[in-house]
Amino acid sequence: MPGTTAHAPDHDWTDPHCPVARTLDLVGDRWTLLLIRDAMDGARSFTEFQRRTGIARNILTDRLRKLTAHELLAQRTAPSGRRQEYVLTDAGRDLFPVVLTLRQWGERHAFAPGETHSTLVDRHGTPVPEIAPTAADGTPLDADTTQVRKIG
Amino acid sequence: MPGTTAHAPDHDWTDPHCPVARTLDLVGDRWTLLLIRDAMDGARSFTEFQRRTGIARNILTDRLRKLTAHELLAQRTAPSGRRQEYVLTDAGRDLFPVVLTLRQWGERHAFAPGETHSTLVDRHGTPVPEIAPTAADGTPLDADTTQVRKIG
C-alpha cells in the first residue's frame, strides 16, 4: 500500500455526523479516559500506567497503541538514556475539560456526603471552580435551553 | 427482602477515591453517554433510543435498566395514556457539561476541516461557546497548571 503513510482512513464511526459519538469512538471505553487522567497527572511509562489503574497488561498495550495511533499520546525516547515514554499530544491535553467535567460530576453525584475523595487544585492549592456552561451573553445553559442543530 | 428499597450498596468501584473513575464506572461505556445525549435531545421511548443509536436491543434493555438503577433516568407513565417513558433525572441532566465537552473536543479534533457535523445551539440559534476551565481569578487552567490532591 503505497502512499498510505498519513492518517489511516480507518474509522467506521458509530454516528459519523455527531461529534459526541466520534469522541466516544476514540476514548469511550472503560480504560482510555483513566489513562488520559493519569497521563495528565504525570504518568509516562507502561508500568506506571499499569500500577495506577490496575488494567490488564495486554489491554494496556492495546490502549496505548490506539491512543498513539489516534495521536492523543506520542511515544518518544525519554530524555535520560534509551527508555521509552508516553506523553500527551496537544489533542490529548485538550481532553482536560472532559476529564474535569467527569470529575466534577462524580464529586457531586457519586459520593455519599462526607465520603472522602481526591480533588483537583490549582498551583496555589485552591480547588478548581465548577464548570458552568453559559451562552455568549453569560446566561447559564443546560439540556433544556439548547438543541442539536442537524446538518446535511 | 424487606427494607431494601433504598440505594443498593452495590458498587465495586474501579478506583474508589477518584471521582473520574467513579463517573466512568457509571457512564463510561460505548453506549451510555450516547443514550444520555439522545435523552437530552428529546428521546423518551425504548424504540426511539434504539432508532437513534442503532444499539442492539438486549444491550439497550440492560443500559436503560442500569441508568434507572443509578437514578440517571427515571421510568414513568407517559402523560398521554399508559405508555412508559424514560426521562432524565436531575443527576442525568447534570451530565450536560460532560456531553458538551465531549462534543466540543470532537468538533475540534475528530473532523477534517470543512467536514460537516451537527452542532449545539441555544434558544436563539447561536452556537454554544467553548468551555474553558478557569481558576477562581479567571486565569485559564489545564492539565499542566492543576494537580490532583490525594486524600486518605
Add this chain to the structure above:
DNA sequence: CCGATGAGTTGCGGATTGAAACCATTATGC
C-alpha cells in the same frame, strides 16, 4: 554473572456484545 525491573506477548477461560428471531400487549385498518 546474577537478580531485578521494564515492557511487552501469548494462551486460555469466562464475561460481554451484537444480530436476529421470538413473544406479548396494545393500536389500527378494513
Add this chain to the structure above:
DNA sequence: GCATAATGGTTTCAATCCGCAACTCATCGG
C-alpha cells in the same frame, strides 16, 4: 372480528473482548 403493525422487550447463539497468569526479552545495578 381479524389481519397487520408497532412497542417493549426476552431468548438464543456466535463472535468478540477482557482479565489473569505465565512467559519472553532487553537492560541495569552491582
